[in-house]
Amino acid sequence: MTAPGTDPTYRTEALIAEDIEAYLAGHEKKSLLRFITCGSVDDGKSTLIGRLLYDSKMIFEDQLAALEADSKRVGTQGQAIDFALLVDGLAAEREQGITIDVAYRFFTTERRKFIVADCPGHEQYTRNMVTGASTADLAVILIDARKGVLVQTRRHSYLCHLLGIRHIVLAVNKMDLIGYDQARYEAIVADYAAFAEGIGIETFTPIPISGFAGDNITAPSLNTPWYCGPALMPHLETVELDTTADRARPFRLPVQWVNRPNLDLRGFSGLIASGVVRPGDPVRVLPSGRTSTVTRLLTMDGDLDAATAGQSVTVCLADEIDCSRGDVLAAAGDPPQAADQFEATLIWMDDEALIPGRGYWLKLGAQTVTATIQPPKHQINVNTMEKLAAKTLELNAIGVAQFATDRPLVFEPYADNRALGGFILIDKLTNRTVAAGLIHFSLRRAQNIHRQATDIGREAHARLKNQTPKVLWFTGLSGAGKSTIANEVEKLLHLMNRHTFLLDGDNVRHGLNKDLGFTEADRIENIRRVGEVAKLMADAGLIVLTAFISPFRAEREMVRRMLPEGEFVEIFVDTPLAEAEARDVKGLYAKARRGELKNFTGIDSPYEPPEAPEIRVNTVEMTPRQAAEHIVRTILPLP
């Protein structure tokens, strides 16, 4: 064990006391390593972190006193100090004796500053572990020496590797409990090496430790004379940082904010994702592809000669070119690609499962677009790495799927660049972060299918018909009166010499959409197809009327975004459920109540009413004719 006087923390303390200026000068130069610890409660993860904090003198005396008292009261180590109590934060967790969220801890040694993401290990907390791993340079995977490589070890290793962590430490813990048995340790390491190679982990650093007894934590332990590698702390102090590796890659700056303090200055602000930039460098703005030259790297402390990956900067360019939030500034000679169809690994993080076909917000760097996800190609069993067939992804599931975006996305594969390859998906209704994604590659389809320009455009079509195209989107419960009112509206418009077409829900299901049922996914696809058809008809210059229940806000919003601003007119045919059910024109409510009709809107499938429809008609107060006249007056105001 470490002899007093050689432990670096003691020397630190002496330096602080004797020459604070020298200490601060040294401290200012320290780098920062972010790492994650993975393991289950029983592996002694919290104990190890508590030990790191303790050994690096990050525990104050009042905390230590409280810790000693707590250890006796609720600790699991008898009369000894239970280091785990230091790090298990939230009240709910202390009661249950487990760590349920990601907690961040901080400590400093002579050489580096550390941020530890302390993550729970159980399978139901996969999302928490992925969160902690996303910002880590290194992972410490804990194994209980008595138990060896377990299912959870494989899961943790897979997740860390998936999230692109380049440095993996295999900490074989509780060596004190197996009498520091070298053979047992080596068997565990060999077992792990076989597994690691299989999933693509090229190297890892095994260390035999005891978090409880302090072996091989800050210094080599006398209890393991057969071990020649580094102790844990010195290893953490010397591994290469990701920002150092990122620096060697081509320059990329996702533009976060355009700074326009006055007419003479336009600066593009953001965090450099990779590479180095200097005044005079040629750069390209993506996705537009325009080029310019860097003139200044502006900061409050004066202009910089160079800035590197990991720095937040403001860049000024020589030319007045179009560049806004979401664009990416890149090395002119080596720019990233833009595409709108991709394959990615998705990690689902929400209680509500993935709905293929639904539009989600996708945020990547400073870009936010709408993405629709295809049904997964497969799901991955995180314990066995087997590929399984899947129709959706539920909470904590990991799978591979293709997706399309409504606008081109500037990206790089996640394996090359975390900042331009990692994204989150946000549910448009609940605003929750529902998934994390890692881009593998763009699909060639997007690159090779270009739009064919035609000479007679949509304006020309509309001009000939002497009208402004519109899509009048009727939404409401079954039996609300959508088709009836839409029919009345079309009759009125026809009398006024307008060119119209009515797409009716039931009619479309006899033809174009006859392959679709009434599950959530099918209903979404139903609306997507109708939206595409309505868009084509509007391009042809028509006023399109659609009568579909279209129960989900997200899909109505998707159609709205397909059309030019102002052309989509959402008409809410507002009929209370009781009223629609009382009318029950087609006898469907009765069937649904009897259980003969599944997924019926209003009965066992939800209807999400529009929040701000362009037009709302109340069918209890208005006749269909009155409603139709109201709609026509609203969309075609008298000159």
Add this chain to the structure above:
Amino acid sequence: MLTHLQRLEAESIHILREVVAEAERPVMLYSIGKDSAVMLHLAKKAFYPAPPPFPLLHVDTTWKFRDMYALREKAAQGAGMELLVWQNPEARERGINPFDHGPLHTDMWKTQGLKQALDHHGFDAAFGGARRDEEKSRAKERIFSFRTATHAWDPKNQRPELWNLYNARKRKGESIRVFPISNWTELDIWQYIRLNNIEIVPLYFAATRPTFVHDGGLFMADDPDRLTRVLGRTPDIVERSIRFRTLGCFPLTGAVESEAATLEEVIQETLLTTTSERQGRVIDKDAGDASMEKKKQEGYF
């Protein structure tokens, strides 16, 4: 190679810019303490040469140190930012004070006052200078911490936060508290103040000041007349060389006896000290282990 302070600075600036790009009406909660001073300095850097495009909000309890009020005005002016001050009218009317009302003082002036101010101005994102190393429940809070329309925080229902991608989406009435210096430690703050010559309240440095002992703690008699009125007696005032490790309401913030009069001496003392920073504040202890977590669920910063 970037130093840890350069990386922390870059991260904080990124967060500040992200909020301004995505929120409709952001505000910076400014408590006048050293953490607020660093956060404000980072905001100036993030938007330089423009002033930070949001106002400063001080939720005032009327019981802050006089030196704090003085710096408040100066700092806002120096940054070219609008300063908004909110004092809970109900607390003012009922004469809520730290001596007679105990925990109610913090609840009324700070927790309720903050909610009132955010609702009154319609702010949808509020920057706060909390750090994860301060207290155990803060170690788990997100950088973008989502609050319901009633300002409640649900620790079990936090949005996952991956890479440096922050989800700022919310419905009308809901808001986010954003902590740009989450990953800074107390030492980082001091070091950054030193490297950037950031002005902080002089009370952080030792000087001879009028003090009195109350409930076993050492306090500064910042406004003796007011103290006498509230206590109903004149406290025994003794001149001592003291400084503060943290600044809040003067009757709630314990002083430490100290000779550390320069920044370097303060850092030295901080590093060699044997009690943790929040020890001087009464708030963490009033309901046992989970006190801060409970306050946060109720809407405290």
